Amino acid sequence: MISRVADHCFWFGRYVERAESTARMLSATANLALDAELPPAHVWRPVIVVSGEESEFLARVAEGADDHPAWGDGELVQRFMVWDEQNGVSLARSIIGARWNARSIREVLSLEVWEATNELHLWMRSNEAQQVYGRERDAFYAHVRRSTQLTLGLLRSTMLHDEALNFVWLGVLLERVNQTARMLDVHHHAFTHLPDLNEIIEIAVWVTLLRALSGSEAYMKRAPGRVASETVARFLISERAFPRSIAYCVHAAYERLKDLRPPDAHDLPGGQSLERLRVLDTWVEARIKEPLTGASVHELLTHVVDEVHAICGTLGTELLA
């Protein structure tokens, strides 16, 4: 497949996944804010931190002040994360990005995938979207989530399961590892350091994180009724059967890349990326057998985020340029 096309496929997958996870995170956080009995900044600031746009928010919304009330203002944080097109990871930008990449490879995507993507793009620009956002916030996030989930489902059910889909899915999975790792890291850090968290609030906070990752029901099936930071972290890192866990995503990404570039195809480009992803997969595998402490969770997640970043870079030079 043409390298430029592969690049669009990869980024299409990343943007669609990013839009979905942003909508999910915002909806779960808004839900938590209602009855968390936490200082608002403790609820909303992590959203900005996870997105990696702290300095942008500080400069443009919080007027340069670290203790500005904007950090705890749910409306401001949501507007920044949904509509602000200067924010590179806002929902609006992710949807524009997904649609732009899709339009650049319209001949590669199935008509259904294209239409689902285009419809979401048009909806975001409609008055209806503004009205739903103002009137019924959760329905707004639900619409975005359903549209992106539809796109992800149609990719599998209407397209050839060959190179193009592998590149899209590689983008989806690497984006997902990133989202899970960042969300877990930020929450883990923020909430294990709160001094006097009562048990009920602690449970609420961790359930919110699980919900934001579509994992609360799956988690309960694995660890009925036991919600604590250590078990939640372990679940999100190492549960192989959960499609958003670090272990699952890294391994699945490795399998996709192996399909695209078999380990013994030494004459094909992509060898470095494959090797690096294999090493990461083995590393995660080995680490999850060891006990997890607060410090080791942070160190593990940082390593994963850094490696995924590096692998995306190598993919860019080896296969997508």
Added chain:
Amino acid sequence: MVQRQSQSQIQVTPGRLFENYPALDGTFDEMFEFGGPRPPFARVAQLIDKIGKDELAKFQALAESSLLQRGVTFSVYSDSRGTEKIFPFCLLPRLIAAGDWVKLERGLQQRLRALGLFLDDIYGEQKIVAAGVLPGEMLQGASAYMPMLRGLKPPGGVRTHISGIDLIRDPSGTWRVLEDNLRTPSGVSYVMENRQLSKRMFPRVFDAARVHRVDHYPTRLVETLRSVSPVTGGDTHAVVLTPGPYNSAYFEHTFLARTMGLELVQAPDLFVDQDKVFCRTTRGPRRVDVIYRRTDETFLDPDVFRPDSVLGVRGLMRAYAAGNVALANAPGNGVADDKAIYPFVHDMIRYYLGEEPLLEQVKTYVCLRDDDRRYVLEHLGEMVVKAVDEAGGYGMLMGPQSTAEQRDEFRRRITAEPRRYIAQHRVELSSCPTWIGDKGRVEPRRVDLRPYILTSREGPWVLPGGLTRVALVEGSYVVNSSQGGGSKDTWVLKETA
């Protein structure tokens, strides 16, 4: 049914579509003649009439939102936010009778055969000039002629793989060729998209009308491309070359690539090594044999056409000259659709084929000729003046609607560069019933027709119908989409049993 309905056989019911249809004087209407619908269309016209105004308004709105949802759009300007518009579309179809179509089809095939032979000749021995049929000065002044291509035989011997011939109808109903498009004619995707909409919105009328299908075009196109491949056997790798998503016809490029199952490439995806063309893929270089190029030929290869250009594929023309890659359409075709060469096409048909031309043309004044130029300058206010090498309605003077300043400007231009201009009397283009949303009624608007012809090794094939373009602005004669034009589905009716 129509206002002048003394002989109408159709009951007029208020709310029906064609109630009080105000036919234009001195204009041939495609659907109605004095008193009622034209006989071959009587049944279909009655069915359409019954749809009624309210229903049609609803269908029209549905059709437009469907085009937007499906992204059947053209880019308005370079903007990554994706500002795009739909190509205006009128649901009321343009009908063509079976008998008319048979004649048009033959005429178009004849024209394409002659134009193909002309191109072979003009890039070869130039016998037509030696024989005195085409004045040498006409050829020398043709800016689209590419001397460096002389003596070069294209792979498969075909040059005009895809062409679009613009036809109009004068007040007597005679079909006339207005211009030939032999470079990269666009619009065929709208023929297929418009047909989808007709079928969805008017399934019963469509079924009853018995219309020739159009959706096999992509299959015929890919066969045409394969037929000229330099490699034999089934291993041909054909691609569609697009300038990219900012191009106004990008939707069509993706449509064709998708429906043909070919890869859509941009120039930076291609490179040439030892006179062979390759594509950069995730598995290394892959050989390319046929390129359906939707890029302007002057941007094909910076080595040959524009040394200053960073666009294009360096060395592509060498690969083409070596016979290692087929280009559709062949570079250099512009000389045959030069508007000052057009007046000589009838002579070409007689000279190369020994046949009488089957399709009429429009009387054309070539400003390079002294007599013609004098006449044109004296009658500027009545004429349509066109630059020979421009398209899309640009570089044009519509005499009857022009201002004194515009006429002075064209007088200067014609005097300075006579070879660049031709002129014609304005033809009263035929009209077609068209839904005018603002007024909530059907009114006549002027139309033309662009049929698409595919030429393979076996000769020309004509897609039944083509793109009907309609000047949506009241009183306008300009059908180009860049200037307020829209399109209609074109129904070529089958012979009634």
